[in-house]
Amino acid sequence: MHRFFLPIPFAEQMPITGKDAYHIINVLRMQVGQQLQIVSNDQVSALMEIIALNEAVVSVRLVERLLTTHEPSVRIILAQGLPKGDKMDFVVQKAVEMGVSEIIPLSMDNCVVKLDAVRAKKKTERWQKIVEEAAKQSKRDIVPQVSLPMTLKQLLTNKQDVLLKIVAYEVEDRRGLRELLQAQENITEILLLIGPEGGISKEEFTLAEDKGMQSVSLGKRILRTETAGLATVAAILYETGDFGG
Ligand code: SAM
Numbered sequence: 001m002h003r004f005f006l007p008i009p010f011a012e013q014m015p016i017t018g019k020d021a022y023h024i025i026n027v028l029r030m031q032v033g034q035q036l037q038i039v040s041n042d043q044v045s046a047l048m049e050i051i052a053l054n055e056a057v058v059s060v061r062l063v064e065r066l067l068t069t070h071e072p073s074v075r076i077i078l079a080q081g082l083p084k085g086d087k088m089d090f091v092v093q094k095a096v097e098m099g100v101s102e103i104i105p106l107s108m109d110n111c112v113v114k115l116d117a118v119r120a121k122k123k124t125e126r127w128q129k130i131v132e133e134a135a136k137q138s139k140r141d142i143v144p145q146v147s148l149p150m151t152l153k154q155l156l157t158n159k160q161d162v163l164l165k166i167v168a169y170e171v172e173d174r175r176g177l178r179e180l181l182q183a184q185e186n187i188t189e190i191l192l193l194i195g196p197e198g199g200i201s202k203e204e205f206t207l208a209e210d211k212g213m214q215s216v217s218l219g220k221r222i223l224r225t226e227t228a229g230l231a232t233v234a235a236i237l238y239e240t241g242d243f244g245g
Pocket of ligand 1: 167168169170171172193194195196197198199200216217218219220221222223224225228
């Protein structure tokens with residue numbers, strides 16, 4: 001069942017326009033009477049039926065509201081040290097499939113990639129498009145947001161109110177992820193920091209710890225940066241019961 005995110009509030013009858021209408025009409029070649037899912041910008045998910053369509057607008061009417069959420073119980077914010085090449089495309093796509101709610105690309109000391117303002121904006125627009133497609137494919141109820149790249153200092157200021165801030169630190173050898181997660185009462189939101197290929201510098205780690213980030217080991221093996229975030233998100237969702245219970 002195809003799912004579309006509409007930039008308008010929910011109503012029993014709604015118009016689908018723009019690229020989504022084009023996709024429905026010209027790519028999917030859907031007809032009156034067929035059904036599809038929508039998520040409105042006020043977070044209503046619903047099954048809708050096509051009641052009319054022309055070359056620009058697809059009119060749909062409510063069949064039933066979809067009450068079961070597709071979202072995990074924990075809001076995960078992934079702060080990802082900018083990786084080399086196109087790896088970030090992979091990271092954002094998989095993060096959305098897994099259930100991450102927000103992605104923050106980080107420009108860190110050991111990042112090989114240095115993006116100027118113009119390239120950063122273009123890359124972020126590209127990543128946001130990948131996110132939107134992944135959100136449709138994985139039937140998310142939201143379209144997670146990718147922010148413009150920022151520094152660790154900016155991240156720690158912007159996200160200082162997040163109660164549980166975790167840094168996966170390759171030097172850490174005292175505490176594992178499970179120990180930290182099981183020591184929490186009720187996990188509702190997590191800020192997760194993953195370093196780039198070159199790792200997290202000592203200065204960055206000191207700054208992160210000073211601002212309340214708690215370090216964890218992900219085990220004796222060194223995971224690639226594009227693996228580390230996803231493996232950690234999967235472990236968190238397992239712990240919170242968001243992998244099917
Ligand atoms: N340059 C680092 C080194 O050789 O030790 C490896 C960095 S690793 C490729 C990229 C990021 O993944 C790390 O900064 C960390 O956030 C995370 N990571 C990978 N393996 C980890 C582990 N075993 N424990 C904790 N974090 C890990």
